Amino acid sequence: MEDLQFSTFNGVTEAMPAEPSCFSEFGEDVRLRRDPEDSAVPDEAGESLFDSMLCDSNSRLVPSGFSSSSCTEPDGVLRFVNSGHETTVEASSTLKFMGDSSFNGGTVLRTDEDITDAGDFPFLYQSARFGNFCYQFHGLPRGDCFVDLHFAEIIYTNGPKGIRVFDVLIQEDKVLSEFDIFSVVGANKPLQLVGVRVSVKEDGELVVRFQGINGSPVVNAICIRKAPEGAAPQQPKEYLRCNHCASEIEVSSAEKRLMRTKATDKYEKKIQQLTTDCQRKANECHEAWMSLTAANEQLEKVRMELDNKTFQARSLDQTVGEQAENLRNIATMYDQHKKSWTAAINNMREKIRIMKEEHIRLSRDAHSCIESIPELNNMVAGVQALVAQCEDLKLKYSEEQAKRKQLYNQIQETKGNIRVFCRCRPLSREESSNGCATVVDFDAAKDGDLGVLTGGSNKRTFKFDRVYTPKDGQVDVFADASPLVVSVLDGYNVCIFAYGQTGTGKTFTMEGPEHNRGVNYRTLEQLFSVARERSDAFTYNLSVSVLEVYNEQIRDLLATSPASKNNRLEIKQTSEGSHHVPGIVEAKVDNINDVWSVLQAGSNARAVGSNNVNEHSSRSHWSFTKFFILSKTKLWLVDLAGSERLAKTDAQGERLKEAQNINKSLSALGDVIYALATKSSHIPYRQD
Numbered sequence: 228m229e230d231l232q233f234s235t236f237n238g239v240t241e242a243m244p245a246e247p248s249c250f251s252e253f254g255e256d257v258r259l260r261r262d263p264e265d266s267a268v269p270d271e272a273g274e275s276l277f278d279s280m281l282c283d284s285n286s287r288l289v290p291s292g293f294s295s296s297s298c299t300e301p302d303g304v305l306r307f308v309n310s311g312h313e314t315t316v317e318a319s320s321t322l323k324f325m326g327d328s329s330f331n332g333g334t335v336l337r338t339d340e341d342i343t344d345a346g347d348f349p350f351l352y353q354s355a356r357f358g359n360f361c362y363q364f365h366g367l368p369r370g371d372c373f374v375d376l377h378f379a380e381i382i383y384t385n386g387p388k389g390i391r392v393f394d395v396l397i398q399e400d401k402v403l404s405e406f407d408i409f410s411v412v413g414a415n416k417p418l419q420l421v422g423v424r425v426s427v428k429e430d431g432e433l434v435v436r437f438q439g440i441n442g443s444p445v446v447n448a449i450c451i452r453k454a455p456e457g458a459a460p461q462q463p464k465e466y467l468r469c470n471h472c473a474s475e476i477e478v479s480s481a482e483k484r485l486m487r488t489k490a491t492d493k494y495e496k497k498i499q500q501l502t503t504d505c506q507r508k509a510n511e512c513h514e515a516w517m518s519l520t521a522a523n524e525q526l527e528k529v530r531m532e533l534d535n536k537t538f539q540a541r542s543l544d545q546t547v548g549e550q551a552e553n554l555r556n557i558a559t560m561y562d563q564h565k566k567s568w569t570a571a572i573n574n575m576r577e578k579i580r581i582m583k584e585e586h587i588r589l590s591r592d593a594h595s596c597i598e599s600i601p602e603l604n605n606m607v608a609g610v611q612a613l614v615a616q617c618e619d620l621k622l623k624y625s626e627e628q629a630k631r632k633q634l635y636n637q638i639q640e641t642k643g644n645i646r647v648f649c650r651c652r653p654l655s656r657e658e659s660s661n662g663c664a665t666v667v668d669f670d671a672a673k674d675g676d677l678g679v680l681t682g683g684s685n686k687r688t689f690k691f692d693r694v695y696t697p698k699d700g701q702v703d704v705f706a707d708a709s710p711l712v713v714s715v716l717d718g719y720n721v722c723i724f725a726y727g728q729t730g731t732g733k734t735f736t737m738e739g740p741e742h743n744r745g746v747n748y749r750t751l752e753q754l755f756s757v758a759r760e761r762s763d764a765f766t767y768n769l770s771v772s773v774l775e776v777y778n779e780q781i782r783d784l785l786a787t788s789p790a791s792k793n794n795r796l797e798i799k800q801t802s803e804g805s806h807h808v809p810g811i812v813e814a815k816v817d818n819i820n821d822v823w824s825v826l827q828a829g830s831n832a833r834a835v836g837s838n839n840v841n842e843h844s845s846r847s848h849w850s851f852t853k854f855f856i857l858s859k860t861k862l863w864l865v866d867l868a869g870s871e872r873l874a875k876t877d878a879q880g881e882r883l884k885e886a887q888n889i890n891k892s893l894s895a896l897g898d899v900i901y902a903l904a905t906k907s908s909h910i911p912y913r914q915d
């Protein structure tokens with residue numbers, strides 16, 4: 228009994244409907260006969276699939292070929308059309324298969340492939356009509372009849388499912404909906420729609436129409452059978468069908484209940500198992516939900532991270548943009564630099580080209596020089612000989628110069644260490660207009676004699692080293708002073724001073740006007756000239772100090788600060804016998820202009836008084852000295868104050884005191900000079 232199962236039509240457990248006896252074998256439920264290759268098993272899905280295809284509740288699908296044994300009443304067959312095939316009469320059967328007729332449209336298709344489980348007439352399934360077609364039968368008897376349709380997928384043998392889907396309508400009633408042969412039995416396998424009950428009217432016409440949904444419809448055979456006339460629908464009987472032999476067995480109510488109980492147990496177990504599966508699936512769903520929640524949280528984190536990354540990406544974009552801008556600027560600068568460098572390189576190339584040409588020219592010159600080297604060597608030898616000769620001459624010159632210097636200074640000493648020159652100025656315009664006349668006789672002036680008329684024919688004569696007449700100029704006076712300049716540079720101390728009565732021309736002789744310089748300027752000019760001539764052999768560092776002796780006080784005329792101006796200076800004698808003034812300003816001079824500036828500064832700082840003898844009379848002695856740092860030699864150039872006869876000048880007060888001091892110091896100077904001239908053992912330098 229395990230192999231038996233209720234036939235279930237229309238989704239409920241019930242007995243098979245009343246069937247014509249010749250097709251009673253088709254009671255086997257299609258849901259139990261799925262093709263193993265299709266891996267189909269009877270299940271709710273398969274049941275739903277067939278239910279959805281079958282539109283007539285009395286019809287059924289049979290997944291096997293037509294068998295002659297199933298046709299118990301061959302006379303009841305009104306038409307059996309073999310689509311796409313010619314008329315066939317089987318000797319072993321009383322059935323006559325008509326050739327393909329009564330169709331409208333479509334084409335014929337045949338196959339030589341074997342049809343699995345094809346029943347007794349496989350050729351029924353090896354030909355078919357397909358395409359856009361319908362069958363229209365005429366001459367059928369009025370009343371009900373059954374229509375059986377035979378199908379097999381012989382075109383799309385590899386499927387897939389759904390490649391051919393179509394509807395079938397009989398007498399415009401849909402009997403198959405979205406019919407898919409391959410989905411039910413696969414390829415090259417028969418599938419019968421059995422027992423569609425239709426009614427034929429008086430016109431005896433029956434129309435079978437095929438409508439394609441996907442692909443073209445197909446049909447292999449159509450069988451029209453006569454239905455029992457006036458037969459009322461029978462009460463459903465309860466059958467059991469053997470799964471192996473497909474024989475139908477009528478069962479009693481008790482047996483049916485027993486089987487139902489067993490079936491109920493079986494289904495309860497199945498329900499239990501489904502409940503367990505459902506619970507398991509629910510758990511799985513819960514776990515999936517939890518993991519989905521976790522995934523969502525993770526997703527949220529990822530989204531936030533993504534937001535951050537997006538923000539960072541935007542920042543990076545901005546940075547990249549700025550960098551790109553910088554790069555563009557750099558590129559622009561680079562282009563500019565490149566242009567300037569290119570220009571510079573071109574310029575350099577031009578220079579190199581010129582230099583190469585110059586180099587070639589020099590190389591040629593060098594070659595010609597090399598060729599003239601022998602001659603050059605001779606010249607070099609000659610030059611070296613001349614240099615040696617020159618060195619020898621320089622040595623001899625130095626020796627001779629030393630001798631000459633010695634002799635020169637000996638001559639100066641022979642002339643006398645103290646020399647006195649007398650210069651007489653011409654009468655001034657004022658003196659001439661006052662009727663003054665000269666009392667000096669210059670007849671023997673060339674011999675150094677000066678006669679002074681003392682009245683009448685009396686004449687008193689004075690002896691000097693040289694007498695300058697009023698006609699002698701500054702140049703003549705300096706001619707005798709200039710040899711002394713050379714002596715200074717040879718290391719001898721020299722002092723030139725002007726002595727005389729007020730207004731006799733001391734300042735004129737020493738300083739002189741700007742257009743007619745005196746001894747000071749000319750001496751120093753010659754000093755720099757000789758120093759320049761000797762610069763190859765000697766270096767002279769020259770400096771100048773300017774001082775004034777006024778009322779027995781020494782004043783530094785180059786001092787600028789009040790403290791140094793008020794500083795009390797004294798003349799000191801060194802152990803070597805020379806004299807100097809500690810603390811006095813020594814201005815370094817490099818040329819005659821410097822000296823002149825210093826002298827001007829010193830002259831401006833002098834204390835000048837006036838008396839009625841000479842308005843511009845100097846009331847002080849002033850001098851400046853040259854210091855030769857190397858030899859420490861000094862040249863004193865002194866413009867003494869004028870000696871005066873006090874009664875004649877009518878001096879009083881300060882002027883009298885000045886005059887007294889001047890005369891006193893001049894008298895002391897006279898004593899010193901006398902002591903020096905007579906080579907006295909005591910020189911009264913510090914006599915008060």
Ligand SMILES: Nc1ncnc2c1ncn2[C@@H]1O[C@H](COP(=O)(O)OP(=O)(O)OP(=O)(O)O)[C@@H](O)[C@H]1O
Pocket residue numbers: 651652653655697727728729730731732733734735736841843844845846867868869870
């Ligand atoms: N040789 C000369 N030829 C022409 N003019 C002269 C000559 N010597 C002096 N004089 C003029 O005589 C005037 C007085 O000369 P200077 O001032 O030099 O006298 P001094 O002796 O320096 O007087 P003091 O002692 O009062 O300073 C000046 O006007 C000067 O120009």
